[in-house]
Amino acid sequence: MGRPMHGRPHPPTVVIEPSRCKPVGRRRVELVERKGIGHPDTICDAVQEAISVALCRAYQEEFGRILHHNIDKSLLVAGSSTPRPGGGRVTAPMRMVIGDRATTVCGNRRIDVDAVVRATVGEWFRKHLRFVDPTVHLVLQNELKPGSAQLGDIFDREVMGANDTSAAVGYAPLSETEALVLAAERFLNSADFKKRYPETGEDVKVMACRRDRHLTLTVATAFVDRFIPDNRTYFSRKAEIKSVLEAHLAERLKTIDTVTVDLNCLDDPARGDAGMYLTVLGTSAEGADGGQVGRGNKVNGLIPLNRPVGTEAxxxxxxxxxxxxIYTLFTHRLAGEIHARVPGVEEVYVWLCSQIGRPIDQPLIASVALSLAAGTTVKAVSTDIEALVRQELDDIHAFTQALAEGAFPVC
Structure with missing residues (x-):
């Protein structure tokens, strides 16, 4: 593939058209998933992002600019544990393998990438998983290597170009189902809820199935065994948590009529200890499930099965x-701005496609698909939307700096 020249700007082509799909909230069936902060896949995503943010800070402090790195390959290998009522034990630690590329030398100066990685990983686990001691329960295997000269050269150019030819899509607004899925997981993992129900671990998974105006949430919540002395306590607390969550969500219903929560569906009181979802540390990664970057939530915190999504992690x-x-997060920002600032837009999807080497503020194409309120036409809103897209692209470098500082969550 040839490299484009940067001697003149390449204004992006902006295409605006009506959406061919009914807005998600008005379809009969909708499926949405979220993996909470203690889920193995979310752990991988969140830790890798934390490392990137920490490296960006270290590079800027040491060299005055962000150097080439991609910390986007990670595998969390499950450990072994023997949970039991009253408190079990971890018999083998989890192992986190961190890989891909990071610049270690610039000019005649070196940066200790391994030290940044280890400090960041330890800090993340201590902050987000109450019962995980990273010095005891985790083995860290850092496999980051120096980047390629060709990709590293991008960072030495006066005008930084895209590192790849890639496409992304974002949308707005969240549907009612999507908002309720986020509300459910965030409620279960909130500080106030943990104070009230310390036996609930951070490994929470929510799957939503809306059929017409009824919503069913299938929720998996790891219980921490030290707080559960017996079978009776487990099922009593489980019933209370189910009721509290249903009441919390009922207060937030708009067009949906009813919500049902099914919690820890594999439980069976007749099976004794094996019939309860117990963990020692509050995450299934301690002994059951591994994790991997890119298998969890999309950048808006959801896995929206009725939406078009990109494949980038x-x-x-x-x-x-x-x-x-950049474009995966930026398309969601663009869609949100269009929905908030252009009257008559009921739902909007935004696609951006880059071309390798071409400046990131000059995508090959920007495509906008609209579902509009009655009485609004594409022609009536196109001028405002195109101006908004171009304005946001002009400011994309401020967006990427905020992204480097960790201003936008990616999972």
Missing amino acids: AAGKNPTSHVGK
């Missing part, structure tokens, strides 16, 4: 040139 990728990351 945003977590850990370089926030200044990796368009797979």
